[in-house]
Amino acid sequence: MPGTAPPADPRPVSALAVLGALLDRSLVQIEDATADARFHDRETVRAAADVWDDNTRALFVSALGRTRRARDRRARRALRWMADLGPARRAWMAASAAEAGYDIGALLPPARTSGDPGPAAAPVTGGVAEGLAADHRLDTATVSTFSVERRGTRLTARVVLTAERARPGSEEAGEEGEGTADLVVHLPEVDEVRFDTRDVPGARLSCDHYGVTVAFGDGLLRGPAATVEVRREARGPGLPAAARSWSPPPRPSPEPARRRDRGREARPLTGEVHGPAARAVCHLLVWTMIRIRSSGGRSGRSTTPVPALCRALAGAGTDIAAAAAHFTPGRRERAFRDLALAWVRRGGPETAAHFDRALDAVSRSSGVDELEAARRLARELRGRDGAPEPRTAPSRDLDVPSAAALRLVSYNAGRSWEEGALEPDATVHLAAPADPADPGEPWRLRVLTARAPDRVRVSTPAFRGTLRPRTIDDHDGRATLVAADGALEVRGSWH
Numbered sequence: 001m002p003g004t005a006p007p008a009d010p011r012p013v014s015a016l017a018v019l020g021a022l023l024d025r026s027l028v029q030i031e032d033a034t035a036d037a038r039f040h041d042r043e044t045v046r047a048a049a050d051v052w053d054d055n056t057r058a059l060f061v062s063a064l065g066r067t068r069r070a071r072d073r074r075a076r077r078a079l080r081w082m083a084d085l086g087p088a089r090r091a092w093m094a095a096s097a098a099e100a101g102y103d104i105g106a107l108l109p110p111a112r113t114s115g116d117p118g119p120a121a122a123p124v125t126g127g128v129a130e131g132l133a134a135d136h137r138l139d140t141a142t143v144s145t146f147s148v149e150r151r152g153t154r155l156t157a158r159v160v161l162t163a164e165r166a167r168p169g170s171e172e173a174g175e176e177g178e179g180t181a182d183l184v185v186h187l188p189e190v191d192e193v194r195f196d197t198r199d200v201p202g203a204r205l206s207c208d209h210y211g212v213t214v215a216f217g218d219g220l221l222r223g224p225a226a227t228v229e230v231r232r233e234a235r236g237p238g239l240p241a242a243a244r245s246w247s248p249p250p251r252p253s254p255e256p257a258r259r260r261d262r263g264r265e266a267r268p269l270t271g272e273v274h275g276p277a278a279r280a281v282c283h284l285l286v287w288t289m290i291r292i293r294s295s296g297g298r299s300g301r302s303t304t305p306v307p308a309l310c311r312a313l314a315g316a317g318t319d320i321a322a323a324a325a326h327f328t329p330g331r332r333e334r335a336f337r338d339l340a341l342a343w344v345r346r347g348g349p350e351t352a353a354h355f356d357r358a359l360d361a362v363s364r365s366s367g368v369d370e371l372e373a374a375r376r377l378a379r380e381l382r383g384r385d386g387a388p389e390p391r392t393a394p395s396r397d398l399d400v401p402s403a404a405a406l407r408l409v410s411y412n413a414g415r416s417w418e419e420g421a422l423e424p425d426a427t428v429h430l431a432a433p434a435d436p437a438d439p440g441e442p443w444r445l446r447v448l449t450a451r452a453p454d455r456v457r458v459s460t461p462a463f464r465g466t467l468r469p470r471t472i473d474d475h476d477g478r479a480t481l482v483a484a485d486g487a488l489e490v491r492g493s494w495h
Contacts, residue, residue: 015075015107016062020317021100022082022093023059026051029096030292031310033152037431037445038405041152045306047092049293055082056289058269059317060282063324076107078269083108121186121227124212128228129205136163136181141203143216144182147410148193148458149429155190155463157221159214161203165232182231185214187223195219196457197411275329277336280362280370284340285316287358295445305350307442312347312355333370340374344381352381398471398479398494401432401446406463406488411456426453426490428481430469448481450492455480462487 026048033041033048058078065071083090090111097104122128132138141163148157161183183203191211199217205228206213212226273279288309295304319342323335344355356378363369407429414424430446462484469483480491 013102013104013106015072015079016321017318018097018100018102018104018107019055019059019062019075019078020321021102022096023052023056023317023320024315025096025100027310027313027316031307034295034306034310034445035442037407037443039152040150040407040429040431040445042149042408043151045295046293049289051082051089051092052286052289053293054268056286057273057282058082059320060273060278060324061269061271063321064274064278074269074271077267079104079107080109081268083111087111121184121229124185124205124207124226124228126207129207132183132205132228132230135166136183137166138163138203138205140164140201141183141216142201143195143197143199143203143411143413144415145410145412146195146456147408148190148195148221148463149408149410150406150463154188155193157187157190157193157223158185159216159221160184161214161216163203179232184229184231185221185226186228187212187214187221187226189225190221190223192220192222192460193463194459195221195411197413197453197455198457275333275336276366276368277333277340277370278324280366280368281320281323281336281340283362283365284343284355284358284371285313287361288313288354291354291358304354308347308350309354312343312351314346316343337371337373340371341377344374344377349381349383352378356382398448398481400448400469400471400481401430402436402468404430404432404446404467404469404483405443405465406467406483407431407445409456409458409462409488409490411453424452426450426456426492428488428490430467448494450481450490450494453490453492454478455489455491457486457489459487461485 029048030045033039033044055078058074058081062071062074062078065074079093083093090108093108094104138161141161143159144162145158145160147159148155150156162180163183164180183205185205196217196219199219202217204213204215206215211222211224214221214226273282291304292306292309295306319339323339324332326332326335340359344352347355356375359371359375359378362371363375369375408427409429410427412422412425415422426449428448428450430448431443432446434441434444464484467483467488469481469488472480472482474480474491478491478493480489481494482489
């Protein structure tokens with residue numbers, strides 16, 4: 001009858017289908033976040049790829065269950081374990097499943113509550129700012145780390161201020177009376193930034209009707225809102241310094257968990273991935289997701305071809321379930337070998353180097369080259385007969401694009417502790433045209449890293465529009481990257 005809604009699907013939601021759909025949606029989200037470096041969203045990439053560090057194996061173990069009931073039971077357990085990480089992960093799962101047409105609510109128990117919410121960042125208010133100033137010697141505070149980044153079209157910032165504690169600790173609270181604290185301030189949206197490593201020490205937090213201001217020396221970060229977490233240094237006999245978090249003011253604790261909720265904590269899915277080809281494909285997928293998650297962290301002219309890898313793996317969650325569904329072990333193994341071959345073929349020359357390296361690592365770790373055909377194709381697509389890439393010493397010449405958009409500037413002042421030291425460094429992310437002759441093509445991300453930087457200076461104009469960066473060779477093994485009339489200036493040993 002016209003105007004009558006279609007009948008509801010009487011079949012229950014398949015937990016395995018939802019688990020596979022979450023992987024498929026992760027790949028779509030990552031591809032969208034990296035399609036053009038001018039709008040690169042590194043946090044989305046990291047969060048979506050990070051899900052599959054612990055859950056890829058669970059997907060394979062679930063898909064390889066011998067019966068439909070076993071597969072559904074395993075997948076439900078995997079989903080509960082995935083959701084148990086916290087409200088943010090659970091919300092991501094619900095939204096991603098809904099985008100794929102699934103209601104995940106029926107597959108997950110109600111969110112658990114806890115009597116201890118744990119350390120959490122507190123919103124910066126006038127009272128919080130005053131309390132921090134009373135508890136710490138902010139007049140001598142220094143900037144330990146500093147980072148300003150565009151996420152999509154939004155400018156965000158994070159700064160860590162290290163300050164001596166001004167008040168004795170409380171023995172009842174288990175706090176030491178001496179030591180330093182790290183004030184970790186995050187601004188989800190930034191209106192103004194001004195930073196220079198040559199600024200004098202000293203910091204100040206303030207909050208008014210204009211927003212929140214974090215001042216350090218002559219520099220500042222200003223935005224509509226901010227959160228702060230205080231990580232206090234705690235030392236014990238024979239132990240290195242350890243961070244203990246505290247956030248002012250303390251949050252009210254939720255109601256204690258009810259008795260009937262006790263003992264229902266999610267547990268990780270255990271079991272073997274049966275079949276050497278299935279295990280090899282599982283490891284190949286894990287290697288690839290780790291590579292995607294760490295993209296943007298290495299220096300070089302080009303970075304991991306994340307969009308191409310996502311296109312190569314498109315539909316992987318659905319395809320894994322289909323390959324595992326074959327009744328006989330021989331057909332099942334052949335289906336997994338064909339799946340790896342399809343990923344390499346679909347990625348083409350752009351992803352061949354990654355798949356060649358990943359398949360080589362998989363074969364060496366397992367001792368069996370189950371995916372030999374896929375590996376051979378990857379080598380053919382590379383056009384080098386599988387020859388390893390030559391290792392070259394870092395060049396002192398800093399090759400920068402003639403036109404670029406600044407995506408990230410981060411600085412780490414370095415720190416020593418009882419077990420070692422973290423050296424100072426600075427990182428710059430530039431979005432640049434893949435083909436300078438055709439600026440209409442999607443832009444690529446360039447990652448530049450300077451060790452032991454002498455100076456890092458950045459202000460708001462550096463993040464506006466297209467820059468014309470240039471370098472100055474200082475003839476001492478160092479070079480200075482400058483742009484926007486000095487709004488960006490980084491000097492160091494570039495790698």
